[in-house]
Amino acid sequence: MATPDTPAIRLADVEFAYAGGARVVEIAELEVAQGERLFVEGPSGSGKSTLLCLVAGILTPTGGTVDVLGESVSALGAAARDRFRAEKIGFVFQMFNLLPYLSLIDNVVLPCHFSRARAALALGNSGSLRDEAVRLLERLGLGANALRGRRVTELSIGQQQRVAVARALIGRPPLVVADEPTSAMDATARLAFVKLLLEECAIAGSTVVFVSHDPSLAASFERSVSMTQINAAPMEGVVANASNISDA
Amino acid sequence: MRASTILFSLAAKSLLNRRLTAGLTVLSVAVSVALLIGVDRVRTEARTSFTNTISGADLIVGARSGPINLLLYSVFRIGDATNNIGWDSYQEIRERPEVAWTIPISLGDSHRGFRVMGTDDGYFEHYRFARGRALAFADGRLFVNVNDAVLGADVAASLGYAVGEAIIVSHGIGDVSFKDHGELPFKVTGILARTGTPVDRTVHVTLAGIEAIHSGWATTPRARESVVAAHALAEELKPDAITACIVGLQSKLMLFGLQRFVNEYTAEPLMAIVPGVALQQLWELLGAAEAALLVVSILVVAAGLVGMLTTLLTSLSERRREMAVLRSMGAGARLVFGLLLAEAVLLAAVAALLGVVVVHLAMFAARPMVLANFGFYLHAGLPGQFDLIVVAAVTGAASLLAVVPAWRAFRLSLADGLTVRT
Numbered sequence A: 001m002a003t004p005d006t007p008a009i010r011l012a013d014v015e016f017a018y019a020g021g022a023r024v025v026e027i028a029e030l031e032v033a034q035g036e037r038l039f040v041e042g043p044s045g046s047g048k049s050t051l052l053c054l055v056a057g058i059l060t061p062t063g064g065t066v067d068v069l070g071e072s073v074s075a076l077g078a079a080a081r082d083r084f085r086a087e088k089i090g091f092v093f094q095m096f097n098l099l100p101y102l103s104l105i106d107n108v109v110l111p112c113h114f115s116r117a118r119a120a121l122a123l124g125n126s127g128s129l130r131d132e133a134v135r136l137l138e139r140l141g142l143g144a145n146a147l148r149g150r151r152v153t154e155l156s157i158g159q160q161q162r163v164a165v166a167r168a169l170i171g172r173p174p175l176v177v178a179d180e181p182t183s184a185m186d187a188t189a190r191l192a193f194v195k196l197l198l199e200e201c202a203i204a205g206s207t208v209v210f211v212s213h214d215p216s217l218a219a220s221f222e223r224s225v226s227m228t229q230i231n232a233a234p235m236e237g238v239v240a241n242a243s244n245i246s247d248a
Numbered sequence B: 001m002r003a004s005t006i007l008f009s010l011a012a013k014s015l016l017n018r019r020l021t022a023g024l025t026v027l028s029v030a031v032s033v034a035l036l037i038g039v040d041r042v043r044t045e046a047r048t049s050f051t052n053t054i055s056g057a058d059l060i061v062g063a064r065s066g067p068i069n070l071l072l073y074s075v076f077r078i079g080d081a082t083n084n085i086g087w088d089s090y091q092e093i094r095e096r097p098e099v100a101w102t103i104p105i106s107l108g109d110s111h112r113g114f115r116v117m118g119t120d121d122g123y124f125e126h127y128r129f130a131r132g133r134a135l136a137f138a139d140g141r142l143f144v145n146v147n148d149a150v151l152g153a154d155v156a157a158s159l160g161y162a163v164g165e166a167i168i169v170s171h172g173i174g175d176v177s178f179k180d181h182g183e184l185p186f187k188v189t190g191i192l193a194r195t196g197t198p199v200d201r202t203v204h205v206t207l208a209g210i211e212a213i214h215s216g217w218a219t220t221p222r223a224r225e226s227v228v229a230a231h232a233l234a235e236e237l238k239p240d241a242i243t244a245c246i247v248g249l250q251s252k253l254m255l256f257g258l259q260r261f262v263n264e265y266t267a268e269p270l271m272a273i274v275p276g277v278a279l280q281q282l283w284e285l286l287g288a289a290e291a292a293l294l295v296v297s298i299l300v301v302a303a304g305l306v307g308m309l310t311t312l313l314t315s316l317s318e319r320r321r322e323m324a325v326l327r328s329m330g331a332g333a334r335l336v337f338g339l340l341l342a343e344a345v346l347l348a349a350v351a352a353l354l355g356v357v358v359v360h361l362a363m364f365a366a367r368p369m370v371l372a373n374f375g376f377y378l379h380a381g382l383p384g385q386f387d388l389i390v391v392a393a394v395t396g397a398a399s400l401l402a403v404v405p406a407w408r409a410f411r412l413s414l415a416d417g418l419t420v421r422t
């Protein structure tokens, strides 16, 4: 369905308001090519996370269309959107990405339980899901056996985020979405993490949408857009100088 | 992996991760289930056991008191007789044309906490339990001599007695007796096979033997010969009275006739009861208390389940993050709903099964104590139908109740989307 020319993401006249609230997203057009790495910056409250939810089919736009990899996500039913998300998208959050009651390996393998396609791809790469998880963790510098035996809550934030990247990448989803994954790290760790993430996504051939309110990271990406420019919705209560805001 | 497999595996791991709260929840539900099953088991076991204790007896005759009281002290060795039957009255009843056989019962003494019962050969010939089973000897033989004793299975087992052992009978009942009848030691001549009734906890001696230790005969030179056949002493050691007697009739049709004869007996106030009828009265008496106990234990189970509901609901706020992570991986809000439901089902099922195991172990452990104090056998049998029903009902009720937290989690995860909130 998706040829190489199909955009990975295409938003057209998208509008969104939370139930009973004012419009928070109003994007006339946004297109991301397959394999492209896009940096989305914008102050807190500018609608970055909401945009990602629209792309991932967690939220449906109140107007307009959201197409992801040639599929009109905004037109799908709830169950189909969940399935689509499981198959096509790898997610990395700001922090606490991991389920505390699963082992490191089980955390990484988890998306394969929700998507046959990703499980099949992971198995194609290594003999078992476990092996593939170990391989990814090794690539991300978490190869040590001692580390893998630990509870995920005993890992440092940086290590947890790398596990989250391994999980997002298992079974090579065509689209990787990261919502401020570096905001809990210090400046040097941030750059190293972004570099690692982009390298791994390049190997997997995944399109990347990376959201942050830290414009200094933009340089690592092919393209950068600012929510203040693309989002026409009135932004009430948005603090312009985002660098003063510590992450909540 | 199938959706339900991942669901239960996630639920189980998540519960294990919160093993302290989950464990306490399981414990409280398990205890409540054990209580409910225990109450029901004790109730039904008591009934079967009581019903099985006496069979084939048409009437029980004793001094006039309450029918339940007479039944309890004569057959179940619970409580004491308020009065006796004169020996002459007993003989008169015995010689009635309706009467096929009688078993005299003379109580009031004990041996190291076990009751001593004076009786005669009729007991071994006519006493029936568990729908018609007769008493059998595991070892030895019937009493013949005035100082012979036949032990119930539990007496022999718990005191470690074998045939040939000499035992001293004490006056009164209980471990600490008032007076030992040391002048006439009894000799164990037989040990009965286990019956699962109070017979197992009884020391049987001849009526003459009982009389011997009470009348002072035991201190006479003749007693020193010790081995004197009880029959030979029947006249010499004729008791003044016995405690009660069990009567078998020639025909059931004569039951009410003889019962009326006894109840209207003028020489002394006597009473004849039909064992089945008296048991029925006992159940009616206990029925209200049983029902109340059952209701209370059902309420305790309900309280346990509400406790579980509370635990699940409070866990939700700290798990919104987990829900968002699952949603980001393509888990539908329905899976989040199912996860909570699965947790409740797991908790309840584990708790209910644990409760079943606990109650059966507890009943097994309490068996000797129950038999000693309440005169019935708790069969620590395999879990039965009631246990299955309780496990199913508790699990079902838990999954119904869990709809509340599951629905809440469903709503929250839809509202939160991928916003990872704490």
Ligand SMILES: Nc1ncnc2c1ncn2[C@@H]1O[C@H](COP(=O)(O)OP(=O)(O)OP(=O)(O)O)[C@@H](O)[C@H]1O
Binding pocket: A018, A019, A021, A024, A042, A043, A044, A045, A046, A047, A048, A049, A050, A051, A213, B415, B416, B419
């Ligand atoms: N679940 C929600 N219900 C109602 N309003 C919401 C919800 N989530 C976000 N909003 C509102 O939508 C607007 C955009 O929020 P969003 O989280 O998309 O911003 P953001 O750019 O990701 O901010 P941040 O950098 O702080 O994460 C804000 O005004 C916010 O208050």
Ligand SMILES: [Mg+2]
Binding pocket: A048, A049, A050, A179
């Ligand atoms: Mg955000």
